[in-house]
Amino acid sequence: MGEVLKSALEWFxxxxxxxxxxxxxxxxxxxxxxxLIRQCDAIGARALPLVALAGAATGVVLSLETRDSLVRFxxxxxLPAIIVFSMIKESGPVITGLVVSGRAGAGIGAELGSMKVxxxxxxxxxxxxxxxxxxxxxxxxxxxxxxxxxxxxxTFCGILMGWVANTLSxxxxxxxxxxxxxxxxxxxxxxxxxxxxxxxxxxxxxVACFQGMRTRGGxxxxxxxxxxxxxxxxxxxILADVLLVRIILIxxxxx
Amino acid sequence: MEEKDQQSPIQVQDLHKSFDNQTVxxxxxLEVRQGETVAVMGRSGTGKSVLLKLLIGxxxxxxxxxxxxxxxxxxIEVNELSEVRKKIGFLFQxxxxxxxxxxxxxxxxxxxxxxxxxxxxxxxxARELLASLxxxxxxxxxxxxxxxxxxxxxxxxxxxxxDPEILLFDEPTAGLxxxxxxEIGNLIVDLKKQRHxxxxxVTHDIRGARAFADxxxxxxxxxxxxxxRFAELRNSKDPFVSEFLRNAT
Numbered sequence: 387m388g389e390v391l392k393s394a395l396e397w398f399x400x401x402x403x404x405x406x407x408x409x410x411x412x413x414x415x416x417x418x419x420x421x422l423i424r425q426c427d428a429i430g431a432r433a434l435p436l437v438a439l440a441g442a443a444t445g446v447v448l449s450l451e452t453r454d455s456l457v458r459f460x461x462x463x464x465l466p467a468i469i470v471f472s473m474i475k476e477s478g479p480v481i482t483g484l485v486v487s488g489r490a491g492a493g494i495g496a497e498l499g500s501m502k503v504x505x506x507x508x509x510x511x512x513x514x515x516x517x518x519x520x521x522x523x524x525x526x527x528x529x530x531x532x533x534x535x536x537x538x539x540x541t542f543c544g545i546l547m548g549w550v551a552n553t554l555s556x557x558x559x560x561x562x563x564x565x566x567x568x569x570x571x572x573x574x575x576x577x578x579x580x581x582x583x584x585x586x587x588x589x590x591x592x593v594a595c596f597q598g599m600r601t602r603g604g605x606x607x608x609x610x611x612x613x614x615x616x617x618x619x620x621x622x623x624i625l626a627d628v629l630l631v632r633i634i635l636i637x638x639x640x641x
Numbered sequence: 642m643e644e645k646d647q648q649s650p651i652q653v654q655d656l657h658k659s660f661d662n663q664t665v666x667x668x669x670x671l672e673v674r675q676g677e678t679v680a681v682m683g684r685s686g687t688g689k690s691v692l693l694k695l696l697i698g699x700x701x702x703x704x705x706x707x708x709x710x711x712x713x714x715x716x717i718e719v720n721e722l723s724e725v726r727k728k729i730g731f732l733f734q735x736x737x738x739x740x741x742x743x744x745x746x747x748x749x750x751x752x753x754x755x756x757x758x759x760x761x762x763x764x765x766x767a768r769e770l771l772a773s774l775x776x777x778x779x780x781x782x783x784x785x786x787x788x789x790x791x792x793x794x795x796x797x798x799x800x801x802x803x804d805p806e807i808l809l810f811d812e813p814t815a816g817l818x819x820x821x822x823x824e825i826g827n828l829i830v831d832l833k834k835q836r837h838x839x840x841x842x843v844t845h846d847i848r849g850a851r852a853f854a855d856x857x858x859x860x861x862x863x864x865x866x867x868x869x870r871f872a873e874l875r876n877s878k879d880p881f882v883s884e885f886l887r888n889a890t
Contacts, residue, residue: 410719411719414720500740501739501740504735504737504740505733505734505735505737506737506738506739506740508694508699508733508737509731509733509737509738509739509799510739511698511699511726512697512699512726512729512731512733513726513750513751513754513799513802513803514723514724514726514727514751514754514755514803515750515751515754516719516723
């Protein structure tokens with residue numbers, strides 16, 4: 387037990403040192419714009435189909451599951467609002483966070499891990515290029531920027547497919563569905579979840595880069611890094627969600 | 642200025658390095674003069690590669706001093722260390738080419754970050770360097786698509802991209818067939834003649850080292866056991882030195 391606690395504290399300590407070095411590297415010019423754009427494409431654009439599909443599936447399931455329950459209570463007309471609120475506030479952000487944790491977390495962890503064990507990170511440093519700036523900062527920033535955008539896409543697909551699933555059993559026009567769904571949605575309902583997903587992006591990028599850049603032990607080590615990147619980033623996304631929901635409710639209380 | 646020019650490019654004093662309570666380097670002192678090529682030899686695990694990494698600041702010593710062109714590199718800021726590293730070219734044991742970049746892009750990479758030249762000029766310079774090392778073809782291939790010997794050449798071209806004053810080689814001929822190993826050895830000799838560069842070469846290849854090294858340093862149990870010209874070491878009365886030189890490849 388003592389050993390586990392000690393290694394956990396060491397891990398957090400090293401992560402802290404990693405973060406301070408990363409922030410310093412990221413804020414010092416010149417900036418790596420080209421690599422940032424490349425990473426935005428890899429982490430954002432290329433994850434779009436999977437995130438959209440996950441969002442759409444969530445919308446369909448939400449519609450099918452909730453509909454039955456609401457019919458029992460005679461509250462079927464609330465279905466659009468439930469789907470919209472759920473997708474905007476919780477399902478969209480969390481599903482996106484977990485999908486990106488799996489895809490980008492494993493990808494970044496394995497890529498940097500492989501570069502570490504084959505001395506490519508050392509070669510970069512030897513060429514007077516800071517891997518914290520070129521590799522880590524660009525990936526963390528790309529995750530921070532792309533996860534909110536992917537969340538918007540997942541939410542959109544979830545609401546749209548929620549309507550499709552609903553319409554198949556109980557036809558309703560898209561316009562009426564959206565009118566009912568967004569009737570009580572305020573602009574302030576969008577902002578906190580979007581900000582929340584930026585934090586998810588920071589967590590995913592940080593954990594994956596940190597794990598990748600401290601990889602040891604050849605190809606086996608790279609495998610372990612990919613797994614631990616996904617597990618730890620998913621875990622911290624879920625924990626951050628709980629914490630951030632509480633903070634959001636304190637800052638923006640439900641009226 | 643004159644004093645600086647006369648200073649040895651590499652000065653190491655009382656260098657200590659341990660990993661997990663295992664002492665790897667135990668009080669190393671080494672000076673490499675301008676234009677000199679020093680071969681560092683010794684059994685596997687005696688800290689030869691660690692010494693190279695300490696020379697370029699990839700690892701920090703537990704104690705001791707490393708001076709490159711008179712500048713102490715221990716504890717300096719990242720940007721200052723970057724300036725020092727621009728003066729040093731490093732050829733890694735497995736070449737360590739960036740596997741997502743093509744051969745040409747690998748050589749351009751350091752230039753694109755530190756040399757103010759147009760993309761075309763950088764490309765031209767990369768091709769020139771690669772051609773001088775016998776790599777005129779397959780420039781669009783990825784490192785995984787070329788042989789180990791070719792990877793070493795590309796790694797060498799990348800190490801030369803910033804026109805370094807000092808070159809560090811980590812087992813440049815390891816894992817290569819005898820003909821390719823001899824070719825790489827000849828390239829080092831040519832570089833030495835053409836550029837009059839200061840170099841430290843970690844190697845097990847005694848035949849190659851004899852061709853390019855002005856001086857040999859033999860590491861044993863974390864210390865420099867013997868150093869000097871080949872002829873001097875061959876006459877050494879130390880049983881380990883004579884056995885090592887007799888058995889080395």
